[in-house]
Ligand code: SF4
């Protein structure tokens with residue numbers, strides 16, 4: 001037995017205006033789950049505590065709650081001292097019980113075809129990764145698109161794709177998915193990272209539905225324009241000024257001894273829109289012993305097309321990028337755009353290793369910058385934190401140069417083609433981010449993704465800077481303190 | 489049939505038959521008994537989510553002959 005002190009969100013609609021946290025201390029067995037704690041409180045301290053459960057074994061999806069802000073199944077999650085248990089983000093009926101019914105009813109049923117035949121083995125295999133949903137709605141609880149649009153949610157899309165693959169179903173799943181908000185998904189990956197059944201909804205349902213929607217003429221006009229631009233120019237951003245690739249030599253040698261050699265994949269945004277950020281990154285790499293090879297024939301990674309279901313020229317882009325780096329004998333390709341990084345790592349099969357700049361700089365050890373007397377917050381790019389699992393490395397770098405004030409990690413709304421295709425949704429999510437930034441009281445916002453940096457700038461009055469720009473400022477300050485003339 | 493997911497209101501309901509549990513067995517019992525009188529089903533979770541039926545992976549026990557009942 002052990003004693004645990006935990007906090008639980010309590011709300012009784014008959015007496016309370018808003019929910020409040022109450023603290024309880026209970027004894028439970030070692031290895032107890034969150035559900036055991038709820039039972040212990042209910043049975044020994046407060047019989048009015050309300051929560052929902054049924055199977056107690058992770059199979060019915062009745063018991064999802066937030067523990068320390070993350071959705072989990074109460075019956076599977078181990079109880080820890082000091083945790084906070086709250087309802088998932090759906091309308092609360094009482095304490096931890098939320099109104100599941102409207103969202104469950106939005107999950108489509110199979111509409112049988114006449115004279116149906118059993119699915120073939122290949123069809124069953126295709127359906128398999130989508131069929132294990134226990135309808136716990138953890139995914140809905142974290143979906144940013146659900147919060148600001150009429151999107152029916154991740155698991156509703158999962159079910160549409162599952163049915164679209166089933167020969168026994170007669171529904172028009174693609175048209176229904178488009179109607180229910182298929183193009184509002186920001187591709188933030190939050191849903192499947194919390195899914196207790198690990199169902200990869202963005203890649204295996206939403207992108208697949210979007211690809212089928214593309215063949216049916218449902219692709220949004222703005223997304224078609226981007227595809228046409230990539231087809232014509234190899235880039236997803238229009239040419240305006242001198243590009244990064246035009247400005248830099250083919251090889252950038254470090255100032256000191258070479259610790260590592262990498263090929264640099266710049267990506268459309270840093271090549272064409274935020275050129276200075278990429279130049280700052282090169283300077284930081286020079287100071288840290290990284291030799292950078294920059295093949296000029298590289299093109300768009302294809303991410304803006306893959307996320308919006310436009311797959312026609314993807315194989316051509318992949319082939320060109322892979323050959324470009326491979327032909328130079330490069331064994332490690334460096335990315336600094338979170339979107340390109342996640343695409344090269346997860347959508348390509350590369351004969352070389354792909355590494356993000358935050359990984360690289362922490363791996364080889366950073367020349368210490370001077371400390372800047374400012375406070376900063378860090379925005380986790382979805383495609384870095386969830387797409388590549390990189391959460392600690394940027395923080396490790398930032399803490400060396402400024403004081404870091406944390407804020408909750410939520411999508412800024414710029415991904416998945418939402419900024420171009422659904423600007424109102426993107427603005428609603430962006431302004432939500434702006435409010436979180438304001439709460440932190442910081443001087444600057446740091447991120448590590450050109451899309452996030454560009455989008456968040458419109459929703460905060462604080463400067464939004466790339467992580468390498470801030471490191472470079474730390475180096476310049478160091479040089480100034482030492483009296484070393486700045487390198488130009 | 490009236491379906492509620494009401495966790496708040498406490499009210500007294502009269503019925504001829506009270507069924508507890510919303511698995512396949514409970515639901516089948518309710519369908520049958522509701523043809524003969526007022527029936528109430530009580531479930532600890534949303535009907536369709538609870539019970540063993542929804543989580544049974546293809547195996548069911550059922551009475552096939554009168555004598556087995
Ligand atoms: S990827 Fe993000 S926006 Fe898209 S369905 Fe999942 S949680 Fe929602």
Ligand code: SF4
Nearest residue numbers: 133134136137139195
């Ligand atoms: S997809 Fe996963 S998280 Fe969403 S309802 Fe189903 S099991 Fe739960």
Ligand code: FES
Nearest residue numbers: 054056060061075
């Ligand atoms: S109680 Fe059934 S999944 Fe937790």
